[in-house]
Amino acid sequence: MTSLPGKISIVADQYMSTAYGFTVVDKNHVFQARVEWLWDKTPAQMEQFIDEFMHSFPGIRVKRTQVFVDGRRAVLLSPVPGQVETAAVFVAANGRVYRIFYNAEGNLGKRILHALTFLAPTGDIHSLNLQRAEDALYVSPP
DSSP states (O other), rough: OOOOOOSOOEEOEEEEEESSEEEOOOOOOOOOEEEEEEOOOOOOHHHHHHHHHHHSSTTTEEEEEEEEEEETEEEEEEEEOOOOEEEEEEEEEETTTEEEEOOOTTHHHHHHHHHHOOOOOOGGGGGOOOOOOGGTSOOOOO
């Protein structure tokens, strides 16, 4: 990310699940944004995944809009359920698919979205040596 206002915290995931990323909260620990790498999806699968995501909220009229993130064409879906008014953005960058949720109630979430920069990958999910999320609840035997 490029420069952002002070007094925000970035919390990185510690486990491997189908989405790996980080969450940004403000000084009051209120959710502002979440960036997820959907490491098991390819750009060719993104449209189908977006359609499935849109239809996973029965009774909620989700609007689809084209936007740009880091100069890349992306799809914005809004509103999506959350503790605060939330939008979701899907973008393909460097052969990877990302899903970004942001707090649409104020300006900070949008500022974080516009501050994102996608760098060329230097490894895959397995190079992070993360414990799988489904195994995290169990103590490994010695």
